[in-house]
Amino acid sequence: MFVLVEMVDTVRIPPWQFERKLNDSIAEELNKKLANKVVYNVGLCICLFDITKLEDAYVFPGDGASHTKVHFRYVVFHPFLDEILIGKIKGCSPEGVHVSLGFFDDILIPPESLQQPAKFDEAEQVWVWEYETEEGAHDLYMDTGEEIRFRVVDESFVDTSPTGPSSAEATSSSEELPKKEAPYTLVGSISEPGLGLLSWWTSS
Amino acid sequence: MEVKDANSALLSNYEVFQLLTDLKEQRKESGKNKHNSGQQNLNTITYETLKYISKTPCRHQSPEIVREFLTAMKSHKLTKAEKLQLLNHRPMTAVEIQLMVEESEERLTEEQIEALLHTVTSILPAGPEAEQKKNMDDVTMDEEDPA
Numbered sequence: 001m002f003v004l005v006e007m008v009d010t011v012r013i014p015p016w017q018f019e020r021k022l023n024d025s026i027a028e029e030l031n032k033k034l035a036n037k038v039v040y041n042v043g044l045c046i047c048l049f050d051i052t053k054l055e056d057a058y059v060f061p062g063d064g065a066s067h068t069k070v071h072f073r074y075v076v077f078h079p080f081l082d083e084i085l086i087g088k089i090k091g092c093s094p095e096g097v098h099v100s101l102g103f104f105d106d107i108l109i110p111p112e113s114l115q116q117p118a119k120f121d122e123a124e125q126v127w128v129w130e131y132e133t134e135e136g137a138h139d140l141y142m143d144t145g146e147e148i149r150f151r152v153v154d155e156s157f158v159d160t161s162p163t164g165p166s167s168a169e170a171t172s173s174s175e176e177l178p179k180k181e182a183p184y185t186l187v188g189s190i191s192e193p194g195l196g197l198l199s200w201w202t203s204s
Numbered sequence: 205m206e207v208k209d210a211n212s213a214l215l216s217n218y219e220v221f222q223l224l225t226d227l228k229e230q231r232k233e234s235g236k237n238k239h240n241s242g243q244q245n246l247n248t249i250t251y252e253t254l255k256y257i258s259k260t261p262c263r264h265q266s267p268e269i270v271r272e273f274l275t276a277m278k279s280h281k282l283t284k285a286e287k288l289q290l291l292n293h294r295p296m297t298a299v300e301i302q303l304m305v306e307e308s309e310e311r312l313t314e315e316q317i318e319a320l321l322h323t324v325t326s327i328l329p330a331g332p333e334a335e336q337k338k339n340m341d342d343v344t345m346d347e348e349d350p351a
Binding site: 032080151 | 205206207208209210211212213214215216217219220223224227242243245246248249250252253255256260285289292293297299300302303304306
């Protein structure tokens, strides 16, 4: 579920950090910039893997800091299509089952991709798999905190960079803040044998 | 910032686990004076990712085990992605193998699936929950004897 991404960036080191080793300062700056952030169409950045190349550092007039072009590799969370992952159920809503991996929260399993037939229990706000055997129907609840195995079927990146001031007239101060969209979401599916709560498939 | 290659290599969970553990050791050694608010994101993501991976079987792997696993896998003719999934999840049942290996009914016979399961469970060490379950099974067996 993790990939290595090669990137190039210019890192600015302020003068008061010149006594430190350049590699350490650059590593710290890159981690400060990218760790726990989503890069559009790339994934959720975890931490720096290594620095492959450091080009010459320049000091520009008017700014005492040094600017260095760095080629580096970063560890990024980006599961490939159809990958199997194990997560915890965060909660259920009419939109589907929300799953979390601890470090990544925006995973949704829509109702069509649940084990069929499934129904939403309004009273307990939980999705239920109505499993039928010869004896009758068993209701298997998808409770919060349960571990769930799912397949990644789709991903979507949303560009959350701020828009310009052109819409300033439309939004007045009395309006609510616009809904925050997750920059990176995964869509999962559990409609195959072996997928779903781990407790459904363990042979006891 | 420019992305030169968004997919230059796949990393196994064990590699990420080792990297994050080393990073944590390094930062602990360098002292607490550098823990300014700028490093909070790195702390959060490192902690959460380490917590997640520690609950998987990858925790007990080592470079030799991974190498041994990959050499053993050569004969089964699986794709890189399939081998990576087997390494990360350590499946114990045929159903899990069918999920991770594409078109497993056509590519693998039942004996091959059994052989694959055997290779996986014998080379890769079990996760913390499996060891706990094993201990619990031993305990319940003792309780059943008097009955």
